[in-house]
Amino acid sequence: MSEQSRTEHRSVSVERFLRVWGTLIGFGFLLLLFSVLRPDAFARLSNLRNVVEQVGTLAIASAGVTMVMVTGDFDLSVGAIASLVGVVVAKLMVAGVGIVPAIGIGLATGAVFGAINGLFVAYAGVSPFIGTLATMTSYTGLSLFVTRGTTVFGMPEPFRIIGQESIGPVPVSVIIMVVVVAATYLLLDYTTFGQRLYAIGGNRTAAFLAGINTKKMRFLAFVYSGLTAALAGIVLTSRLFSAHPQAGAPFMLNAAAAVFLGMTAFREGQGNVFGTVLGVFIMGILSNGLNIIGVNTYIQSVLTGAILVLAVLLSGLAQRKEG
């Protein structure tokens, strides 16, 4: 390598350092800011634990969405799947089905609805945005139909364990979150499957020419997303101890926002599950911290949107080159 290209290399490295770690540094800055502003209320262990519990379900759902977005697809239906599965599981338990079988059926339901997304998008060639927008609408309709638009109550007490109890100091829901995130990380970064998903997202033609079954891989990513959405719906239902036909609705945009925020961290512009978790926590901390310092809820939404754009701009993901 020549002298010239070596020096060029070095200046690129500084830029890349910021691109890879900038979002994490921003997150640290947020933590510091709220801690300084309200050390009494914000920087307490009980409050931070509270944040983690609040964002746990979003993190679970976002993990699956990360997998879909790694391939360059998109999934708008996770919120609808989470709501529907919550309703199904609650109804089953109210009707006397055991907790474990009900959860099993719920997870299977999520996988099937994810598979339907995958069929439309990967095999039938519907654009992911339109395809999952359509299924989201239908899945939401199904939840409303099943519940006649009402909230389901009266589940057996032990079902509370999932969303409300702790093992030692650690909430069960947080353990589930950690397991899902770890599993997704292993799948994406340490399996052939994950390698193929990244390849498809990087250059679909190249992946196809290399003999990768791109349709099947994209299909499987949607199934996984359906599965994690179902799990998020179950945890949420347990936490609220009721199932509302639209309880999962906020996941739809928040999960996508978390994955986008996550793309600005660690892996330079690609979906990655730790980035997604960071994105989830940025949104959680922001909402919690702004609440504590007394910012109006509506203004919070404005700020969340602004921060999303800011992160993308600062991370250099914006395509300045082609201006």
Add this chain to the structure above:
Amino acid sequence: MTRKIHDKGGIVTNGRTFDLKSLSKTYPGVQALQKVSLSVDPGSVHALVGENGAGKSTLIKCLAGVVEPDEMELYIGGNRAVIRNAEDARKMGLAFIHQELNLIEFFTAPENVFLGHVLPRKYGLLDRKTLRSRAKSIFDDLGVDIDLDEPVRYLTPGRRAMVAIARAFADEASVYFMDEPGTSLSPDEKKHLFSMIKKLTEQGKSVVYVTHNLEDVLFLCDEITVFREGRRVKNARSADITKSGLIAAMIGAETDQQKDRQPQKRTIGKEALSVDGLTGGGIGPVSFNVKAGEILGIGGLVGSGRSTLLKLLIGAIPAKGGAVRIGGIGAEIHRSPAEAMKAGVVLVPEERRSEGLALRRSVFENTVLSSLGRFSRSGFLSAKTARGEVTSAGEDVRLKTTSYDAAVNKLSGGNQQKVLFARAVMAQPRVLLLDEPTKGVDVGARLEIYEVIRRAAAQGVAVIVVSSDFEEILSLADRFIFLRAGVPIGTAVNKDMNQNQYLAMCYHGANDE
């Protein structure tokens, strides 16, 4: 999959005959391949040549399982072979280096090399260490020192090509198909590729080598098959044929009139572009000037900053300092290609598919792209006028297309390049920047493109050319500046300069202007 089996006498017995008896493929309106045959002996290098549109790439795509042929009768090692997809082709022992590199930009070299392979695992999880060391041994075999931990998008074009080549070598195949593998390689990298090919043939494997570089063909290959308009028109041992014989076979009867004319006298006018101390994108300071009607060649090796200089000139890469003056007026640096174009500076980029063309859009739309402003009548496209000019620009560059409404990716590489030239000419440039103007373009279209370039210069356009094809740049340029590591190291007037003198300037510079 065949494996290397050495018997006790050290004779390699893994070679398998490749015998394509017949292959036909029709696209709407075009018979791309008409019952062509190709038979390759084990342990030989077989060149496949022909103009763009002759059907070479279609043949490779059919064999790779990417395009479905109308009819294909293929025997490998004496057995009938059916190829329905990329997986099948690999199982049959066929490996491919496609013309488009098809790399995953943010994957590292090892990840790209083993794309689609069964990857090494440890405890059921991906074993990156083993992956890396396997890739390293392939690159060591290729004699290439490459960064294995960087995403490939940070590698030079030559290194990227080596990654695509290494990918084919990672397949334990019996026949290797290489579609223009040498285009972005430095002379050194090419040497490594050739010695690797030699090693393959010593193991009894065979290589089908597709290229427009006839010197490479005669140097490297044992046997040559020529395609023209979807038909096999010639097959010969390379010892029995000359370069001019090959060209004659490739372009048929047109040989004489298509001969590259010596650069005619042109009147050199006033200074059209002057560059003073330009820096940015890791190169510079660079100073030089070009006059109207002059063709300036930028000499240098791969990685010397030639393409970067062109991109600086049109503002695609931000300049850090210096001045660019056009037509003797104003001293400014262009901040965007749009600004540069307004001032009359137009670039024909190197990577026509990724940087040049909207592939699925029509020939018309692609050609008119840079001149849309001229055809705007209060915001509406004045289609009739535009169509007229596009058609005449297309005729100027001798574009061959069934229709100007056809998607541009249906054209051959040479015709795609002509679309870019038609676009550039339509933009009415004062300064025309050309980056590898005939990369992957066949002989016939290449001569036509040279004509277009010379005609533009004769009409008073200042032309700046970057080309890794020595013969090309020596036949086009009136004058050179040479770059090394991003700085000018010399200038020269092209007075019957030969390739050795040129190469010596690329390495050592000097000044005899």
